[in-house]
Amino acid sequence: MLGLTHYLVVAALLFALGLFAVVTRRNSVTILMGIELMLNAANINLVAFNKYAAPGAMQGQIFALIVITLAACEAAVGLALVLAAYRTLETVYVDEINIMKW
Amino acid sequence: MSGEAVVFYLLAAVTLGSGAVIVTSGNIVHAAAALVPALLGVTGLYILLNAEFVAGIQVLIYAGAITVLILFAIMLTEGGTGLGGRQRNEQTAVGAAVAAAMAALLIAVAVRTNWAPPAAGATLPSYTPGAIGQSFLGRNILVFEGTSIVLLVSLMGAIMIARRED
Numbered sequence: 001m002l003g004l005t006h007y008l009v010v011a012a013l014l015f016a017l018g019l020f021a022v023v024t025r026r027n028s029v030t031i032l033m034g035i036e037l038m039l040n041a042a043n044i045n046l047v048a049f050n051k052y053a054a055p056g057a058m059q060g061q062i063f064a065l066i067v068i069t070l071a072a073c074e075a076a077v078g079l080a081l082v083l084a085a086y087r088t089l090e091t092v093y094v095d096e097i098n099i100m101k102w
Numbered sequence: 103m104s105g106e107a108v109v110f111y112l113l114a115a116v117t118l119g120s121g122a123v124i125v126t127s128g129n130i131v132h133a134a135a136a137l138v139p140a141l142l143g144v145t146g147l148y149i150l151l152n153a154e155f156v157a158g159i160q161v162l163i164y165a166g167a168i169t170v171l172i173l174f175a176i177m178l179t180e181g182g183t184g185l186g187g188r189q190r191n192e193q194t195a196v197g198a199a200v201a202a203a204m205a206a207l208l209i210a211v212a213v214r215t216n217w218a219p220p221a222a223g224a225t226l227p228s229y230t231p232g233a234i235g236q237s238f239l240g241r242n243i244l245v246f247e248g249t250s251i252v253l254l255v256s257l258m259g260a261i262m263i264a265r266r267e268d
Binding site for chain 1: 104106107110114117118121122124125130133134137140141144147148150151152153155156159160163164167168171172174175176178179180187188189190191193194196197198200201202204205208209212213217218220224225226227230233234237238242245249252253256257259260261263264266
């Protein structure tokens with residue numbers, strides 16, 4: 001019998017994969033991909049809780065839709081920042097972007 | 103094992119397998135391409151959870167728009183596929199330990215908690231897109247309008263940041 005716990009475990013593993021990408025990748029575009037994975041893991045949780053904990057209210061799915069919208073905003077602004085950083089500093093590797101580090 | 107469980111394990115394997123490719127691949131174009139099956143696997147999980155509208159939006163925005171945006175960013179920046187350079191910083195072992203600890207903690211919480219069953223008689227509406235539309239233009243209208251302003255401002259900001267200065 002498939003239950004809430006199955007979905008929560010998959011979401012936890014997906015979140016850990018995203019976290020691993022964020023802390024170990026050097027390329028800022030792949031860091032953004034890791035952030036997308038983490039947001040998707042959170043969305044799975046929201047939709048699963050909507051079905052298994054409060055099926056009468058639609059708040060879980062509404063929240064997931066808003067998170068998807070804000071993830072699109074975040075991707076647009078993040079990639080614009082990557083392009084701007086590449087244009088001025090000529091690198092996309094986050095450990096080489098250190099002009100504010102003294 | 104019921105059909106639903108078989109589909110669930112298949113979708114979870116697709117999602118986590120492609121997620122592993124995204125995280126470990128040295129070729130960042132492969133990583134961006136692996137984003138598509140990962141996001142489509144999550145879409146399948148949404149359909150299993152009776153969230154058809156969220157699944158449709160996921161395909162349109164994530165698998166369609168964000169993946170293309172990421173591929174464009176890879177093409178417009180240095181290095182191309184990234185095969186020439188080092189893709190991982192020197193904290194791989196620590197990062198793996200932190201990620202594994204986070205996964206263990208979250209799984210322990212999910213498995214050990216005694217989740218309360220839903221209230222008797224409460225069921226999902228049979229047509230969720232209609233209920234979502236009613237909710238967005240009723241109870242949640244402030245959130246809806248606020249999100250549209252955030253979307254507008256952030257896209258204008260993205261254009262301003264990415265524009266070449268003359």
